[in-house]
Amino acid sequence: MTTSKLNSTDPHGNGDASLPCSLPDNKFSDSLTLFHSEKAVQELLQQTPIQHTDDHLIEFSEALRTVAKALKQAAEGKAFAQAEAAEWKRRFELERAQNQQLEHKGKSPGECNGDINAQRMENSTNQPMLRNEANEQSENCCTNGLCSHEILHDGETDSHAKAVQNKMMRKVHSITCLDGNQLVLASFKLSWWCKGDISDQHKHDIVSFERGNITTAGRSSKQISLKWESNPQTVLVMTKPNSTSVQILCAEMIRWMKEHKKLNIYVEPRVMGELLSESSYFNFVQTWKDEKEILSLHTKVDLVVTLGGDGTVLWAASMFKGPVPPIVSFSLGSLGFMTPFHSEQYRDCLDSILKGPISITLRHRMQCHVIRDAAKNEYETEEPILVLNEVTIDRGISSFLANLECYCDNSFVTRVQGDGLILSTTSGSTAYSLGAGGSMVHPQVPGILFTPICPHSLSFRPLILPEHVTIRVQVPFNSRSPAWASFDGKDRKQLAAGDALVCSMAPWPVPTACQIDSTNDFLRSIHDGLHWNLRKTQSVDGPQDL
Ligand SMILES: NC(=O)c1ccc[n+]([C@@H]2O[C@H](COP(=O)([O-])OP(=O)(O)OC[C@H]3O[C@@H](n4cnc5c(N)ncnc54)[C@H](O)[C@@H]3O)[C@@H](O)[C@H]2O)c1
Ligand SMILES: Nc1ncnc2c1ncn2[C@@H]1O[C@H](COP(=O)(O)OP(=O)(O)OP(=O)(O)O)[C@@H](O)[C@H]1O
Numbered sequence: 001m002t003t004s005k006l007n008s009t010d011p012h013g014n015g016d017a018s019l020p021c022s023l024p025d026n027k028f029s030d031s032l033t034l035f036h037s038e039k040a041v042q043e044l045l046q047q048t049p050i051q052h053t054d055d056h057l058i059e060f061s062e063a064l065r066t067v068a069k070a071l072k073q074a075a076e077g078k079a080f081a082q083a084e085a086a087e088w089k090r091r092f093e094l095e096r097a098q099n100q101q102l103e104h105k106g107k108s109p110g111e112c113n114g115d116i117n118a119q120r121m122e123n124s125t126n127q128p129m130l131r132n133e134a135n136e137q138s139e140n141c142c143t144n145g146l147c148s149h150e151i152l153h154d155g156e157t158d159s160h161a162k163a164v165q166n167k168m169m170r171k172v173h174s175i176t177c178l179d180g181n182q183l184v185l186a187s188f189k190l191s192w193w194c195k196g197d198i199s200d201q202h203k204h205d206i207v208s209f210e211r212g213n214i215t216t217a218g219r220s221s222k223q224i225s226l227k228w229e230s231n232p233q234t235v236l237v238m239t240k241p242n243s244t245s246v247q248i249l250c251a252e253m254i255r256w257m258k259e260h261k262k263l264n265i266y267v268e269p270r271v272m273g274e275l276l277s278e279s280s281y282f283n284f285v286q287t288w289k290d291e292k293e294i295l296s297l298h299t300k301v302d303l304v305v306t307l308g309g310d311g312t313v314l315w316a317a318s319m320f321k322g323p324v325p326p327i328v329s330f331s332l333g334s335l336g337f338m339t340p341f342h343s344e345q346y347r348d349c350l351d352s353i354l355k356g357p358i359s360i361t362l363r364h365r366m367q368c369h370v371i372r373d374a375a376k377n378e379y380e381t382e383e384p385i386l387v388l389n390e391v392t393i394d395r396g397i398s399s400f401l402a403n404l405e406c407y408c409d410n411s412f413v414t415r416v417q418g419d420g421l422i423l424s425t426t427s428g429s430t431a432y433s434l435g436a437g438g439s440m441v442h443p444q445v446p447g448i449l450f451t452p453i454c455p456h457s458l459s460f461r462p463l464i465l466p467e468h469v470t471i472r473v474q475v476p477f478n479s480r481s482p483a484w485a486s487f488d489g490k491d492r493k494q495l496a497a498g499d500a501l502v503c504s505m506a507p508w509p510v511p512t513a514c515q516i517d518s519t520n521d522f523l524r525s526i527h528d529g530l531h532w533n534l535r536k537t538q539s540v541d542g543p544q545d546l
Pocket of ligand 2: 240335
C-alpha cells in the first residue's frame with residue numbers, strides 16, 4: 001500500500017499527494033495522529049514528502065544567501081565607482097590648478113584665444129556647458145590658428161607647428177558632459193613610428209594637420225608601376241615538374257627569348273637536364289650547382305618567368321631568401337590566383353613586359369622563426385622561413401586538440417583549441433585561410449590574417465591584424481601533444497611543448513607583374529577561380545515594388 005502511495009505524486013512531482021505529511025505546514029500537526037502506531041512512524045520516516053519540505057527550506061535559504069551576496073556585490077561596486085569618481089575629480093582639480101597657474105605665469109596657453117579658454121575654465125567650474133557649445137569653442141580655437149591637437153610632420157615640424165611648439169603647447173580642451181562631469185582633452189602629436197627606429201630616417205610625410213583635421217596625404221598602398229631604367233638582360237625560367245605541356249612550352253619560350261630578345265637564360269638544374277636531353281642547342285642556358293649560388297641569384301636575374309600554377313609561384317618565391325626579382329607568371333594550372341598571364345600569348349606579354357612600364361602587385365611575405373624551448377635566448381633561432389601564402393600550425397597526425405597560446409606584440413590574443421591556426425598574408429587569403437573561413441583580402445592590403453582551423457569554440461571568428469605586428473604562437477607545457485608548423489604547405493616542422501613560432505612581415509616582398517592592375521587581376525582571379533557570387537540575374541518580369 002505504501003509503495004503504491006509513494007508512487008503517486010503531487011502536481012510538482014513531490015511524492016504522495018494524499019499523505020498528510022505532504023500537506024502545507026499549517027496542517028502538519030494533523031499528521032501526529034499517525035504516531036499511534038510504531039509502524040506508522042516508520043512509514044512516515046521513510047516517506048519523502050518531509051524530506052522535500054526540508055529541501056524547499058534549504059533551497060529557500062540558499063536563494064536568500066544568493067540575494068544577500070548579490071546585494072553585497074552591488075554595494076561594493078557602488079563604493080568602487082564612488083572611489084573612482086573621487087580619484088578622477090581629484091586629478092581634474094589638480095590639472096585645472098596647474099593650468100590656471102600656467103595661465104597666470106604667461107600668456108602662452110591662452111594666446112590663441114585666451115578669453116575663450118578662460119571662459120571655458122569658468123564654465124567648467126561653475127555651470128554645465130552643453131556639448132555643442134564646447135565643440136563650437138574648440139573649433140574656434142582651431143580656426144584661430146592654434147589647437148591642442150598637433151601632428152608632427154614626419155620628423156620635421158612645419159613652421160606653423162614649430163611656432164605652436166615654441167609657445168607653450170599644453171592647452172586644455174574642457175568639455176562638460178550632459179551629466180555635469182568634466183572631460184579634459186589632452187593635447188597630442190601624431191607621428192609615424194617605425195619599429196626599432198626612433199630616428200626620422202624612414203618616416204614619410206603622410207600625416208598632415210590643418211585646422212584640427214587629421215588627413216593623410218598618401219595611402220600606404222597604391223598601384224605600383226615598374227619602369228625599366230636599363231633593359232632587362234637575364235631571365236630565370238621556373239616550371240612545374242612532370243608536365244609535358246609545360247616542358248614543351250618552356251623549350252619554345254627559351255628559344256624565342258634567346259633569338260628575339262637576346263636574353264640570358266637561367267633554369268633549375270632539373271630543367272637544364274630536360275632541355276639538354278632534347279637538344280644541345282640549349283647549351284647557352286645557365287643553371288646553378290649549389291645552395292650558395294642560389295643565394296646570389298637575385299644579383300644575376302632581372303626577371304623570373306613561371307610556367308605552372310600558384311604552386312610554381314610559391315616555389316619560385318621560396319628560392320629567394322632575400323630580395324626577389326619581378327615575377328611574370330603564366331597560367332598552366334587548374335586555378336591561378338597569382339598567375340594572370342595566358343601562356344598562348346606569351347610573346348605579346350613578354351614583349352610589353354620587357355619594354356615596360358608594368359603594373360606590379362607587391363605581395364608581402366611573412367618571416368617565421370622557430371624558437372626552441374632549449375634555445376638560450378630569443379635570437380638563437382633556426383633559419384627563418386619566408387612564406388608568401390601562410391604558415392599553418394596544426395595538430396598533425398595527433399588526435400588531440402591543438403593547444404596554442406597566441407600573442408600579438410606581447411599582448412595575449414587567445415588560446416587556440418581546435419585543429420590549428422593559419423597565419424596568412426593577404427596573398428594567401430584566397431588559399432588555405434579561405435578554406436578555413438577567413439576573408440578574401442586584396443593582396444595590396446597590409447595585414448596578417450589570423451584564421452583558426454576548426455576551432456572547438458563557436459565564437460572564434462577569424463581576425464585580420466595590422467602588418468606591423470609580431471605574432472608569437474607558443475605550444476604550452478601542458479599541451480597534450482606537439483604541434484606542427486608548415487610553410488606554404490611545405491617543410492613541416494614539429495613544435496614541442498615550450499617551442500614557439502614567431503612571425504612578422506618580411507622586408508622582401510614578391511613583386512608580381514599584373515596583367516591589367518592589382519585590383520583588376522585580383523577581382524578576375526576570384527571571379528574566374530572561385531566563381532565568386534555567381535548567380536543568374538533576376539528578370540524584371542515579376543512582382544515589382546514600385
Ligand atoms: N584546405 C585547403 O584549402 C588547403 C589545404 C592545404 C593547402 N592549401 C594551400 O595550398 C597551398 C600550397 O599550394 P601548392 O600549389 O603548392 O599545393 P597543391 O598542389 O596541393 O595545391 C593547392 C591549391 O591551392 C591553390 N593555391 C595556392 N596558392 C594560392 C593562393 N594564393 N590563392 C588561391 N589559391 C592558391 C593552388 O592553386 C592549388 O590549387 C598552401 O599554401 C595552402 O594555402 C589549401
Ligand atoms: N619548380 C618546381 N620544383 C619543384 N616543385 C615545384 C616546382 N614548381 C611547382 N612545384 C610544386 O608542384 C606542385 C604543383 O604545382 P602548381 O600548383 O604550379 O601546379 P598545379 O597543381 O597543376 O596547379 P593548380 O593547383 O592550379 O592546378 C606544387 O606543390 C608546387 O610546390
